[in-house]
Amino acid sequence: MRKLITATLLGSVLASTPALAETINLKVIGQPLATGLIQKNKEQPFFENLAENTGLPIKVNYKPLDTTGIKDVEQLRVLKSGLFDLISLRMSQVSRDEPTILGLDLVGLNPNFEQGRKVVAAYKDTVDQRLQERFNTKLLGVWPFGPQVLFCNHPINSLEDVKGLKVRVYDQNLAQFVESVGGVPVPVAFGDVHQSLALGMIECAITGPSSANSAGWPEVTTHMLPLGFQLALNGYGINLKAWNKLDEQQQQTLQAAFDELNEEIWRYSEELFLDASRCNVGEQPCDTGKSFNLVEVPVNEADLATVANTVTQVSYPTWAEQCDKSNAQCSANWKRDLADIVGL
Known part of the structure; x- marks a missing residue:
């Protein structure tokens, strides 16, 4: 009887203890090293410190595109396949696979940063919907390298x-x-x-x-x-399978982190351009x-x-x-x- 009571109490304690969050491994492709300071000073530090800064149970393996052997035109196919979980999308290049994306940055559409912000705010949800339907990818934000x-x-x-x-x-x-x-x-x-x-x-x-x-x-x-x-717009896309491993609160936390990064890059991009x-x-x-x-x-x-x-x-x-x-x-x-x- 004593053993039975002890076992019952132990089971109750274990049942009431929250399970430790399972670590989610994120394989990430970033911008090419050759593109310069946005990759070096903003993007790579963001991913290297993402788990610590958000408190999310994730482990990020970040690789610049030009160290992977993968071509930028292949990024959406790679995301859809699940070979990588999150990619810094080079929008013009991947638009060969999804022309809808190019509507963000037609020649003459974004002559300056101010116009670019308006265009992105108005059109990014349409692009996101298309990426989810065709490439099992959620768009986490869009940012510019600046006028080309x-x-x-x-x-x-x-x-x-x-x-x-x-x-x-x-x-x-x-x-x-x-x-x-x-x-x-x-x-x-x-x-x-x-x-x-x-x-x-x-x-x-x-x-x-x-x-x-x-x-x-x-x-x-x-x-x-x-x-x-x-304006050479780029964006962050995450495979929906990886996204759905997070609960609703975790998704909101991750999206907020990317919102902050995207805004930071918009400002930094304008400084770099000048x-x-x-x-x-x-x-x-x-x-x-x-x-x-x-x-x-x-x-x-x-x-x-x-x-x-x-x-x-x-x-x-x-x-x-x-x-x-x-x-x-x-x-x-x-x-x-x-x-x-x-x-x-």
């Missing part, structure tokens, strides 16, 4: 001077724009651009000033045209990058008008036709979300 500008190793005085030049692009929408102004679009992975410029395989390339500075593009170019074509733009042309202060001596090509009114008109004349029509083929409601949803912001 033109670097050339060939003298230019305006956008007109890219006629006949081979220009590195990173998505189909940008390729169509380059064609519309007479250039020859050439898709080149970011890590291969420096060598391609040095060897003369391309004459120009498009990226943000900070990424270009970190990757040494000013070593192999001579001119920079600071005309913003896109500083790196100065660094690339040898101006001061230059606090975040290496000083170079590129020729800064003045942006004229005609070039500004060309980019501004691109949304209605080139980027939206060509994208809408392609996107509707894979997602019948694509362009209708885009108009519903963004027509007032864009001014259609």
Whole structure:
């Protein structure tokens, strides 16, 4: 009887004791090391300290994209397969698998950070819904590298001077724009651009000033045209199987952490854009990058008008036709979300 009572009491105590939370392992792919300071100073520290800062029962294994052997265009397929649980998505590159995503950053849509914030706020839920349906992926936020500008190793005085030049692009929408102004679009992975410029395989390339500075593009170019074509939006996607391992409170905690990170990167990205733009042309202060001596090509009114008109004349029509083929409601949803912001 004594043994029976003892066993009963012990069972009651164990039943009333909360079970220790099972550790959830998160395999994470980050931005490429080559992209520079956002990856180094914001993203990687966030993931390395995520468990400690949130108190969540998670263990993060973080790897920059260019250390994995995985290509950026494969990111959504990798997430869907469950090979990795969470990925820092390079939006333009993965839009080849899901054109709906490219509606976030059509050429001419986001000429500055302020407009970009409005577009993301209005359209990200539509992108999230599509990613959940097709790729079993939840979108945890969207952030920018900043305005994407033109670097050339060939003298230019305006956008007109890219006629006949081979220009590195990173998505189909940008390729169509380059064609519309007479250039020859050439898709080149970011890590291969420096060598391609040095060897003369391309004459120009498009990226943000900070990424270009970190990757040494000013070593192999001579001119920079600071005309913003896109905002180079990126985002964080988590496989729904990994997301659903968390209870509702844990999900809210994780989402709040990503909301804070995304907001921090928006601010930091703008600081980097301004500083790196100065660094690339040898101006001061230059606090975040290496000083170079590129020729800064003045942006004229005609070039500004060309980019501004691109949304209605080139980027939206060509994208809408392609996107509707894979997602019948694509362009209708885009108009519903963004027509007032864009001014259609």
